[in-house]
Amino acid sequence: xxxxxxxxxxxxxxxxxxxxxxxxxxxxxxxxxxxxxxxxxxxxxxxxxxxxxxxxxxxxxxxxxxxxxxxxxxxxxxxxxxxxxxxxxxxxxxxxxxxxxxxxxxxxxxxxxxxxxxxxxxxxxxxxxxxxxxxxxxxxxxxxxxxxxxxxxxxxxxxxxxxxxxxxxxxxxxxxxxxxxxxxxxxxxxxxxxxxxxxxxxxxxxxxxxxxxxxxxxxxxxxxxxxxxxxxxxxxxxxxxxxxxxxxxxxxxxxxxxxxxxxxx
Numbered sequence: 001x002x003x004x005x006x007x008x009x010x011x012x013x014x015x016x017x018x019x020x021x022x023x024x025x026x027x028x029x030x031x032x033x034x035x036x037x038x039x040x041x042x043x044x045x046x047x048x049x050x051x052x053x054x055x056x057x058x059x060x061x062x063x064x065x066x067x068x069x070x071x072x073x074x075x076x077x078x079x080x081x082x083x084x085x086x087x088x089x090x091x092x093x094x095x096x097x098x099x100x101x102x103x104x105x106x107x108x109x110x111x112x113x114x115x116x117x118x119x120x121x122x123x124x125x126x127x128x129x130x131x132x133x134x135x136x137x138x139x140x141x142x143x144x145x146x147x148x149x150x151x152x153x154x155x156x157x158x159x160x161x162x163x164x165x166x167x168x169x170x171x172x173x174x175x176x177x178x179x180x181x182x183x184x185x186x187x188x189x190x191x192x193x194x195x196x197x198x199x200x201x202x203x204x205x206x207x208x209x210x211x212x213x214x215x216x217x218x219x220x221x222x223x224x225x226x227x228x229x230x231x232x233x234x235x236x237x238x239x240x241x242x243x244x245x246x247x248x249x250x251x252x253x254x255x256x257x258x259x260x261x262x263x264x265x
Contacts, residue, residue: 002044004126004219005240007207007231009052010035011200013067025056025067029074035224036079042222046126048214049081049119052089052202055111062101062108072117082123085173087116089206093178116175118210131212133168140169177205186228189257198228198251207231211238229255 010032013025023031039049056065075081096102096110136144144165190197207230211221217239223231226244228251235242236259246252256262 001220002047003039003042003222004044004047005211005215005221006039006043006047006049006224007210007221008050008223008225009200009202009227010225012054013056013065025065028067029070032071033074033079036075036081039224040079040081040121043121045122046124047121048084048125048127048210049117049121050207050210050214051075051117051119052114052206053117054114057098057101062105068115075117075119081119081121084118084120084125084127087118087173087175089114089116089202090174090176091178092176116206116210118214125214126216127214129170129213130167132171132209133166134171136165136169171209175206175209177203186254186257190254193254193257195254195257196250197254201228201230204230204234207234208238211235211240215240226255227251229258233258 011023013023013028043049053068053071055068057063058065072083076083090113092112094110094112098108101108102110186201187197189195207223211231211234215221219240221231221235221240221242223229223242223244226232226246229244229246232242232244232255244255246255
């Protein structure tokens with residue numbers, strides 16, 4: 001069975017250990033290598049691999065680790081993936097950290113962006129940005145009504161074609177989504193059932209963007225580091241087939257709460 005899309009967020013190489021398990025920065029690239037080989041093997045030629053990976057500070061200094069860049073180079077130079085596009089997840093609700101450098105010594109600013117590497121098996125993977133159009137800005141809406149006088153912009157680019165309403169604006173590679181899910185249905189149901197929610201969840205809107213953008217209904221979407229199975233729930237809601245993998249039984253049990261049809265089974 002060949003896979004159309006892999007969307008995942010593996011444990012980051014953070015300085016402080018997390019209860020869900022995370023690998024040391026020095027070992028991270030080699031730890032991820034066998035997963036990368038299997039993902040490449042399983043993907044269809046037109047398939048994509050979307051990897052959400054967060055940055056990290058070096059121990060004892062206000063300097064950034066390069067582990068996620070080394071990971072990207074390994075994936076492309078050694079495994080054989082193509083970098084289709086570097087995308088970014090901007091989380092405006094992210095708390096300031098590390099506290100020593102941002103809150104106490106005040107020598108760094110809050111880090112609110114995580115990388116999302118969009119990788120592909122072939123240089124021309126399946127994709128359609130018309131599936132993820134956003135609402136036009138007020139200025140663009142006015143231009144669509146009033147029209148546009150052809151002219152040369154200060155950058156030297158000359159716009160001559162008339163603007164047309166194409167159903168929405170083409171989104172940027174910056175996906176802005178908060179991750180303050182404290183009142184979400186998943187959290188509420190975990191509290192009701194006495195189950196521990198996964199402590200590192202990404203917002204459903206993040207995999208939703210890439211599932212819509214890079215796959216069709218009926219395609220197979222896979223998350224090899226499922227956690228609370230946000231990706232599977234999103235794929236189900238968008239009529240995609242899905243497979244999710246998670247080693248920790250308690251997180252698998254809690255993930256059932258994302259699916260109304262199986263909650264009571």
